[in-house]
Amino acid sequence: MRLVIAQCQVDYVGRLTAHLAPARRLLLIKADGSVLVHSDGGSYKPLNWMSPPCWITEATADDGRVLWIVANKAGEELRITIDDIEHDSSHELGVDPGLVKDGVEAHLQELLAEHVHTLGDGFTLVRREFPTAIGPVDLLCRSAEGVSVAVEIKRRGDIDGVEQLTRYLELLNRDPLLAPVTGVFAAQQIKPQARTLAVDRGIRCLTLDYDKLRGTDSSEFRLF
Structure with a gap:
């Protein structure tokens, strides 16, 4: 560097x-x-x-x-x-070991990869941690129509997460083998400002239900 x-x-x-x-x-x-x-x-x-x-x-x-x-x-x-x-x-920094993600966030990625249909009917997983020159995309998927979809996963979705996904999309869309690549911003909570920015950039937002993905969601003892 x-x-x-x-x-x-x-x-x-x-x-x-x-x-x-x-x-x-x-x-x-x-x-x-x-x-x-x-x-x-x-x-x-x-x-x-x-x-x-x-x-x-x-x-x-x-x-x-x-x-x-x-x-x-x-x-x-x-x-x-x-x-x-x-x-x-x-300065020579050497090889970086990479970011160790929060346990819940990493688990969300794992669960969404297992239940990729949560993203939409006909979705298939291409790869988790798809490598790019600026870091790995959480999930690279393909829609039922065959379109490449980059998915960024957060516990709390804010503007920085949308900016991060935007940079990934800009880079991925330069690859003729992948383009066109669309984006999905997935989080347990998405701030209104982040949602507005994502929609403005053509990125779809998806709110994740952690318990439902884990298969523990049950209405058996619910009053409402």
Whole structure:
């Protein structure tokens, strides 16, 4: 991983345009090729980024400043214009053992894989923990119509989970063997804001009943 602290401005050119005015920022260039631009506040999320596969070329801007052009196959560009570099270092992190998920969340994944029909009639499981360059998708399934479906599973579904699934879908849809890939955001509880964002991005939401998936749901002793 390469860590660069620089005074820079960042411009994204692609499906839309976005501009970050000059400021001191942290630039992360990961071994998988991804490039992330961070500030020192706001949240842990990058201000902008480019997911792999992408590549960096160095050029000179019209005003003489150093210009990094991060491009991908879709023709999108992250243009980082650098005024000054304060720190530049590279580090070998080695192989990461991966995230150990919460027991209930991991169990939800296992149960939903076993009862994949919960997603819809005719659904079949392709693979659990389907690998991508930015992490594994919880479930990759196929609908009755043969469409690939990526499923992200959470105990509590919030906006970050929708953003995570959005990044997976963006990457998976670049694979001609899988595209088109649709998404399902599945959780025991889904926050209204997350549901609104998911629907806006064409992602279906599914509320999971943990007890029902476990087969312990019974109405025998219920009054209502």
